[in-house]
Every structure is written in structure tokens, then in C-alpha cells.
Amino acid sequence: MARRIDVTGAGGVRLAAWEFGDPPKTDRAPDPSTHPSALPSPPASGGADLPGVLLLHGLMGRASHWAPTARWLSARHRAVALDQRGHGRSDKPPRASYTREAYVEDAEAALEQLGLGPAVLIGHAMGALTAWQLAAKRPDLVRGLIICDMRASALGAASQQTWTEWFRAWPVPFATLADVRKWFGEDDPWVERPNPARGEFYAEVMAESPDGWRPVFDPEQMLRSRETWVYDAHWEELAQVRCPTLVVRGLDGELGRAEAQEMVRVLPDGQYAEVADAGHLVHYDQPEAWRTAIEPFLDTLRDA
DSSP: OEEEEEEEOGGGOEEEEEEESOOOOOSSOOOTTSOGGGSOOOOTTTTTTSOEEEEEOOTTOOGGGGHHHHHHHTTTSEEEEEEOTTSTTSOOOTTSOOSHHHHHHHHHHHHHHHTOOSEEEEEETHHHHHHHHHHHHOGGGEEEEEEESOOSSOOHHHHHHHHHHHHHHOOOSBSSHHHHHHIIIIIOTTOSSOOHHHHHHHHTTEEEETTEEEESSOHHHHHHHHTTTTTSOOHHHHHTOOSOEEEEEETTSSSOHHHHHHHHHHSTTEEEEEETTOOSOHHHHSHHHHHHHHHHHHHHHHHO
16 A cells, blocks of 8 residues: 655655555544545654665656555565656646756655655666765765666767657557557567566556546656756766665666676675666566565665
């Protein structure tokens, strides 16, 4: 079960955080017809006896992509996944800031307002960049870090242009969710080979509209967000991370082995793991292998 807790992010943007696991008991019984997202928010101390974990999705993702990981974590942690600004159920104000600083401040606000810190941060892609930049900025809030398939090198103008062209190629609106799954899993010209998990991943970020299925995010906002970090390298912030850190890559993901191992070398306390038969969506593509890869690291943090 997941229940929604609203967080106020940078500039007053309302963010939806989702806590996984059994909710704390309340004085009144909830209406069984009430959707979990409308359940009363817990006090900041709820689950305070368990170590906190904050999960941060990547660009275009949403908190629900972390559901299998978060449910598994909730047996021994207070696991919260955040819909970042412009994503999922969080606000998407057109004039809001979509800079690196805003994303980092949002995650910082979530840790403080939910009483999660010092927490383990687990981030995928852009969410991983947010996680390590926050760990460098606020070491008091972060006791461990897991980086999932995110590069520290600059990706450059060619990468941004490719993403712009890719968004333009989407055949929106999609008539059905089956069409979404097929296009992203098989027909997308940027897909090297069929991948049903990729189709499911994108089906989760679609919502029905009068003319068909469209993404819950604004592609232009995604491009604006991406351009705030795609041209820069991020090695300096990585070197400032003092907590134990695990760098995880999919064998066929976007983070190459040589760069991943260099990231581990740069980190003051870095470790390395890779997941076979996984692409960029490591945690979503191969959930059991992903859990196997990160569990020993989490155990060392619990025993520390």
C-alpha cells in the first residue's frame, strides 16, 4: 500500500510523496472507498524507528516506477518515493524553475519535512544526479547513496538534439495503452531490440484524454529540465560525496563500465555493481537482480 503525503518544494511547488508499507494507526477508520492517495498524511514521526530511504525517479519517470523496490524496502526501512516537479502527481507549473538547484532543493525539502534524514538516497538517471548533488550539499541528511545508471560526464548538444527529435517522433495521442506498450517496447526507432518492460514503463506515465492517451508530463518541460544539466560534467560534486555510495549499471545501459568504475574511483567511499540482461531501466527491467545487487550494500549501512 502507498499513501500520499504532500511536500512543499522550492518556490512553493506542491510535490506528491508516496510512503510504502502499512500506514500508522489513526483514531478514525478510513472510508474503504477512499483512494489511498486521499488517506490522511502521517505525522513526521511515523516510522521514525526505521531508517529512512528516499527514492528519486529519472526524467519522465514517476514514483510508481519504484513500487516493487519500495515495497521490498518497507520491511526494514521507511521507504518514500517522490514524484519530482513536473512529473507524476506533483505540480507542473509552466513558469516554475526546472533547474538542477530546484530539483535538489525539492529532495532536501522532502527529507526535512518527512523527517527521513539521515536517509539512504536511491536515484535513477536524473534522480541519481539529484541524489549525489544533495549528498554533496547536505551530508547531514544523507547516510548512504545508490546511483543507478547515471553518467557523470557531460552528454552535450548532440544528446539534447537527439532527445528533441525523439519527442517529436512520438505518435501522440495513442489510441490505447496497448499502442503505448507496443510503440515504446517495439516500434520506437530508438529501441535496439524489443523490450516489453520499456513499454510498460512508458504506459505508467500516460493518462487518458478526450482524444487518446498522452504523457502526464509536458515534453517541453522535460527538455528544459534536461538542458540544465546535459551540457555539464558532474565529477566535482561526485567527489564531494562523503557517505558510502554504490554505483549500479545495467550491462546494456547508458552508463559504460569504464565510466562507472571511474566514478567509483572518484568517490571517497564508492562501490560498484552491475546487473546483467538489463538496460537503462535497471530497477524496472530486472527487479530481482536489482534487489540482489543492492541488498549487500544496504545491509552494510544497517550494520554500520
